[in-house]
Amino acid sequence: MSLIGSDRIRAVVGLGVSGLSCAKFLASKGLDFYVVDSRESPPGLDEIKSIVPVDRIFTGSLDKLLTLPVTELFVSPGVALAEPVLQALKQQGALMRGDVDLFCEHIDAPLIAITGSNAKSTVTTMVADILLALGKNVQVGGNLGRPALDLL
Numbered sequence: 387m388s389l390i391g392s393d394r395i396r397a398v399v400g401l402g403v404s405g406l407s408c409a410k411f412l413a414s415k416g417l418d419f420y421v422v423d424s425r426e427s428p429p430g431l432d433e434i435k436s437i438v439p440v441d442r443i444f445t446g447s448l449d450k451l452l453t454l455p456v457t458e459l460f461v462s463p464g465v466a467l468a469e470p471v472l473q474a475l476k477q478q479g480a481l482m483r484g485d486v487d488l489f490c491e492h493i494d495a496p497l498i499a500i501t502g503s504n505a506k507s508t509v510t511t512m513v514a515d516i517l518l519a520l521g522k523n524v525q526v527g528g529n530l531g532r533p534a535l536d537l538l
Contacts (some may be wrong), residue, residue: 387479394458395454395457396456396459396461397419397422397451397459397460398462398464399423399459399465400424400462400465401423401428402464404462404484404485405423405430405462406429407533408535409438410420410535411488411535412426414476419438420442420451421440422443422450423448424445424446424448425446427445431443438449448472450461451472454470457479458480458481459475459480460484461464461470461483461484463484464483476512479483486534486536487533488534489535491538510530511526511530525537
């Protein structure tokens with residue numbers, strides 16, 4: 387599902403590390419989007435103001451999403467998908483995605499993805515160390531280290 391040439395109306399939901407990374411990526415592609423965070427002064431707010439027009443930034447509540455014509459949401463990992471606002475938009479047909487979705491669409495290199503409930507960081511570190519010992523060019527990110535989109 388490519389971003390380029392689409393007529394979707396996007397919103398990044400939740401700032402912080404992943405949300406800011408997602409916003410930077412969308413802006414680098416020349417795409418318009420909104421930024422919405424439930425916190426009045428979320429981390430990264432000053433930086434986001436240098437990337438996104440102020441009239442597209444909403445803080446203090448996720449309720450503003452219900453008044454925007456959004457069709458695609460990039461939800462930060464720290465925002466619960468069970469949020470009533472997000473569930474209402476999903477029922478209206480809005481596509482719910484994350485920064486890793488964008489990463490997977492745009493990566494042009496071999497990828498090892500490690501998922502699960504326990505020991506992800508340990509296994510990720512071990513795999514990276516093994517590949518580095520074999521002389522491979524390795525980058526580690528996502529939950530461990532840099533946001534996924536910053537690795538592209």
